[in-house]
Amino acid sequence: MTEEIIIAGFGGQGVLSMGKIMAYSGMMQDMEVSWMPSYGPEMRGGTANVNVILSDERISSPILRSFDTAIILNQQSMDKFEHNVKPGGTLIYDGNGITRHPERKDITIYRIDAAEEASRLNMQKVFNMFVMGGFMKVKPILRTEYVIKGLKKSLPERYHHLIPMNEDAIKRGMELIRKV
Amino acid sequence: MEKELRLMKGNEAIAEAAIRAGADGYFGYPITPQSEILEYLMEANPQVTTGMVVLQAESEVAAINMVYGGAACGKKVMTSSSSPGISLMQEGITYIAGAELPCLIVNVVRGGPGLGTIQPAQSDYFQATKGGGHGDYHLIVIAPSSVQEMADFVELAFDLAFKYRNPAMILSDGAIGQMMEKVWLKPPKKRSEEILPWATTGKPATREHNIITSLDLDSERQEKFNMKLIAKYREIEEKEVRFEEFMTDDAEYLFVAYGTSARICQKALQLARVEGIKAGLLRPITLFPYPKKRLNELADTVKGMLAVEMSAGQMVEDVMLSVNGKTRVGHYGRMGGMIPTPEEVVENLKSFIKG
Numbered sequence: 041m042t043e044e045i046i047i048a049g050f051g052g053q054g055v056l057s058m059g060k061i062m063a064y065s066g067m068m069q070d071m072e073v074s075w076m077p078s079y080g081p082e083m084r085g086g087t088a089n090v091n092v093i094l095s096d097e098r099i100s101s102p103i104l105r106s107f108d109t110a111i112i113l114n115q116q117s118m119d120k121f122e123h124n125v126k127p128g129g130t131l132i133y134d135g136n137g138i139t140r141h142p143e144r145k146d147i148t149i150y151r152i153d154a155a156e157e158a159s160r161l162n163m164q165k166v167f168n169m170f171v172m173g174g175f176m177k178v179k180p181i182l183r184t185e186y187v188i189k190g191l192k193k194s195l196p197e198r199y200h201h202l203i204p205m206n207e208d209a210i211k212r213g214m215e216l217i218r219k220v
Numbered sequence: 221m222e223k224e225l226r227l228m229k230g231n232e233a234i235a236e237a238a239i240r241a242g243a244d245g246y247f248g249y250p251i252t253p254q255s256e257i258l259e260y261l262m263e264a265n266p267q268v269t270t271g272m273v274v275l276q277a278e279s280e281v282a283a284i285n286m287v288y289g290g291a292a293c294g295k296k297v298m299t300s301s302s303s304p305g306i307s308l309m310q311e312g313i314t315y316i317a318g319a320e321l322p323c324l325i326v327n328v329v330r331g332g333p334g335l336g337t338i339q340p341a342q343s344d345y346f347q348a349t350k351g352g353g354h355g356d357y358h359l360i361v362i363a364p365s366s367v368q369e370m371a372d373f374v375e376l377a378f379d380l381a382f383k384y385r386n387p388a389m390i391l392s393d394g395a396i397g398q399m400m401e402k403v404w405l406k407p408p409k410k411r412s413e414e415i416l417p418w419a420t421t422g423k424p425a426t427r428e429h430n431i432i433t434s435l436d437l438d439s440e441r442q443e444k445f446n447m448k449l450i451a452k453y454r455e456i457e458e459k460e461v462r463f464e465e466f467m468t469d470d471a472e473y474l475f476v477a478y479g480t481s482a483r484i485c486q487k488a489l490q491l492a493r494v495e496g497i498k499a500g501l502l503r504p505i506t507l508f509p510y511p512k513k514r515l516n517e518l519a520d521t522v523k524g525m526l527a528v529e530m531s532a533g534q535m536v537e538d539v540m541l542s543v544n545g546k547t548r549v550g551h552y553g554r555m556g557g558m559i560p561t562p563e564e565v566v567e568n569l570k571s572f573i574k575g
Contacts, residue, residue: 076395100490100562
């Protein structure tokens with residue numbers, strides 16, 4: 041099994057940290073993992089993206105052009121990456137701020153209105169974990185218990201009291217996601 | 221103590237590996253995309269655990285001269301920077317090579333020339349492998365292609381540097397520096413207490429002066445010294461070549477690539493094989509010494525070699541020198557911080573095959 045993922049959105053949406061939690065969780069499940077971020081000016085207020093690979097085998101290229109799953113969190117990223125999903129692959133997007141919805145017929149498209157729900161529950165801080173929950177629901181590769189372990193590993197201890205909130209967001213995200 | 225598994229950036233892996241390798245000192249100046257090395261070391265504060273000194277110098281020029289001083293005392297010292305910073309260090313580096321001192325210099329390469337870009341590149345190959353500073357000298361140059369190797373090669377580089385009393389360089393790039401992968405860390409080693417016989421540590425009555433210098437105004441003696449350096453480089457070329465091969469047994473076309481490009485070529489060769497092209501890969505791990513002999517052997521069995529690198533074509537010259545006309549050699553490169561994708565490498569292999 042090899043899952044090649046791109047997560048893309050605005051800097052500050054938790055794109056890189058979601059990828060990091062995926063990588064940590066994969067590592068906890070004894071998988072090979074890689075996390076390759078965009079870095080530099082594009083992170084400073086612009087678009088941010090990260091390539092995450094989860095695999096049972098040694099990972100070759102950490103830098104990819106086509107993906108099994110694209111998680112898209114803004115319009116610019118939709119324009120840039122919709123066409124890079126492999127035929128038969130998966131596209132997950134948050135409808136918030138999307139003016140042109142994905143159009144491809146040869147991939148499975150899911151929508152998760154995570155930003156809206158996070159704001160309704162006043163849980164904006166863990167917005168990315170709603171999306172993560174959606175991903176975990178439609179691509180059952182990472183298990184919640186390992187994601188929690190991954191969170192413990194990746195978060196400094198002073199934030200560990202926020203882990204239950206992250207877990208709630210994951211659960212809600214799993215309910216929220218729907219096929220388009 | 222057992223090995224420890226962590227998820228780390230390449231830059232962080234270098235920093236942690238340096239502490240665990242028993243390094244005595246790190247001197248550096250921040251520059252993207254390698255600032256995490258200095259940041260990690262500052263936060264880890266190994267001064268209180270192993271006694272390793274970590275110091276942010278006032279400039280790259282100062283940092284490399286602190287390395288020169290530490291190395292002259294026989295200490296295991298290092299610095300790191302990225303391309304423009306490494307250019308600033310060249311005077312110090314050639315002095316260290318001329319004074320035959322061991323040290324580790326890490327270059328996490330970004331695009332150039334000049335300030336260029338902060339994105340990954342491999343355009344410092346000539347600078348790293350052919351000298352860089354003035355005078356006839358070589359660094360030992362090792363090119364990691366994973367976060368694991370970023371960690372492992374710190375100790376390897378120090379070992380080779382001390383074995384040959386020669387500066388060693390880890391030539392990485394912004395992609396490997398910034399990416400995170402699993403890394404198994406070795407148990408920490410204690411810093412060495414040994415006083416090396418050539419080190420300038422204060423003259424006791426029991427031995428002659430130890431003199432560390434790169435200056436000799438007597439040309440006959442200087443030429444003899446040059447010959448001695450050349451003999452050392454030949455010995456390194458004889459004994460220290462390292463490389464890795466992928467599917468070369470039945471390969472008709474061979475990618476030659478190091479570092480990040482080698483990872484991309486691993487994927488590209490899988491894609492090419494799906495399309496029926498028997499592709500293989502030779503990944504040089506040491507760039508000086510370069511795996512000339514092996515490439516020359518492979519030139520007898522393949523129909524062509526394609527050097528893939530994030531530069532306008534630098535390492536490809538060593539491929540050509542290695543095969544010496546025995547087979548076709550092509551080049552595919554991206555520049556300015558652009559990273560080739562596996563798919564575009566395959567497309568370029570196809571047009572190379574067409575000729």
